[in-house]
Amino acid sequence: MTAKNPVLTALDADLSVRVLNQIPTPVMAVDKDFKIVFMNEAGCSLLGLPLGEITQYKCSELMNSLHCGTPECRMNQAMQSGARATARNEVNIDGRAVPIEYTAAPLKDEAGNIIGGVEYVIDITSRVRDEQKLREQSRTIMEISTPAISLWEGIVVLPVVGVVDSMRAQQMMNTMLAKIKETSSKIIILDIQGVAAVDTAVANHLIKITKATKLMGCRCLISGISPAVAETLVQLGIDLGDVATNATLKDSLGDAFELLHYEVRKTK
Amino acid sequence: MTPAHVSEEVHVELNLSTDNALAITSARRLAGRAGFDEAGQSLIATAVSELATNIIRYGGGGEVVLRLIHEQGEVGQPGRDGVEVVAEDHGPGIRNIERAMQDHFSTGKSLGLGLPGVKRLMDEFFINSKPGVGTLCIARKWRR
Known part of the structure; x- marks a missing residue:
């Protein structure tokens, strides 16, 4: 052997x-x-x-x-x-x-x-560094995807795209409140058409955001409630309370004009 | 739950709140491949988001496994396709599952509609939790 x-x-x-x-x-x-x-x-x-x-x-x-x-x-x-x-x-x-x-x-x-x-x-120094970089990048993507747009005198639109987590929701809240103060807006439209999944946590954030905007003397309209999102919210049992919602941004904008007594007319 | 044939499987590790995004998009894509329409994809993605959020927030991290499943029909009947979601963490567990399954019950500051909501969004639902060991949740939705 x-x-x-x-x-x-x-x-x-x-x-x-x-x-x-x-x-x-x-x-x-x-x-x-x-x-x-x-x-x-x-x-x-x-x-x-x-x-x-x-x-x-x-x-x-x-x-x-x-x-x-x-x-x-x-x-x-x-x-x-x-x-x-x-x-x-x-x-x-x-x-x-x-x-x-x-x-x-x-x-x-x-x-x-x-x-x-x-x-x-x-x-694993480089792996840890890469992970860190990845986290920072996803945070950056989140930040640049939370723009608040002054659409009209007194009307601000915040299109929300992607995934809303608590950090992102906080960001949205800050962006909106700052914009309301800056522009003295009376109406803010939160368009959630591009949100990947409206779950209870997201709904909770939306409710909180509308409450905060209300405190600043601003009405918050939520648009972009697709049939799928409407069904999901009902199944989840979420009550958005007295938050005004619409299917499309167009509808919300129409409501906003009405609330501010604007009239859009075709001149010819 | 009766065993079903699994034709595809996606694992998503959940540790950070940003990991939820991958779980949601993966769920949407898988539901799309299973033939679910936009509304169905939305329901499944939301259920996954709900479970993933729980794992990240309360479970101290874990994993969600998304499966494309098929169940044979009765003789002469066509089978059906669906999506199975397995969410598992090794966190503190849920002390009182019955209460966690009630609407508007929350130990945190949430709406308390998450788990009962998932049960309503999906067709089949199973949950087991042991304090100090972790929580396992399996949910299925079949295409109609």
Whole structure:
């Protein structure tokens, strides 16, 4: 049997280490007391220490991660449960916080007893940055999609497109109230034709917005209630109360002209 | 609920309030592919939005799975297509489901029409929640 041949076994061990050293991300093994028993080259260079020195420490002493010493530690969980575990974490090396994702697995001896744990670590700095960027971009899209338009003397229109969440609703509220003050408008039309889904949260926001505009001496008309939205609101059981609603922006504008005693006439 | 054949599945992770947008648009598109008209798409998207909002607001994040489903008809009868929504979180759970299913009951500052509303918007509705474990909600709507 080749496995019994001491030379081949040594070669195998040597090969395994060389393979692990070729992996460009830290791989580490610890014993049951979390003392480091192995660290590949990527890990050593990240920590800036030779392997001989690293094996004198416990992993928590070198990683200083948010999970170290807490029940969140996946290495501990893997050793306790015998199952692999992955999580996001943040390590602190030389005062520098690095966002990481790590996967820990139990390390077993030939008899299957858990004798420690092994984990690999991925630096997710760029992923975290991308996620952050994505969040900022979606926020930007939201902001630019909340314009308040002075349509006529005393009439402001706010076309709402896309998804309304509480942050967006707050934005709409601010935009509208600022515009009402700025233009001394008497009527504001909230056109919700382009809203992706009018659910109870959105309806609640709309009710609040109309209440706030009322306090500023402005009437709020809601337009763009499509047959689909009307059916949805009824099914949900939402009562928009005394909020004036219309199917189209055209209808609401007609109402607005009437309320302000404007008359639109064809002259020829 | 009787098992149905699933021909398509979309997973949407829900953590931030902006994630709701993806759940809504995915639901609309899937409902469109299932053959629902504009009104049907709106009803389904709204139900998904309602469940997704709950997960983000109260469930501490979770996932909604949208499925295109088909159910075989009786012998000689055509089957039917529909959409199944599975919303799951591992949040604090709902202590009193009966009350949460009542109109105008809310522990937050909402209208308290969400869950009963979803039940009315959809054809089939199932909810199970364990305090400290999480909440699972499955809802289906069939095309007529």
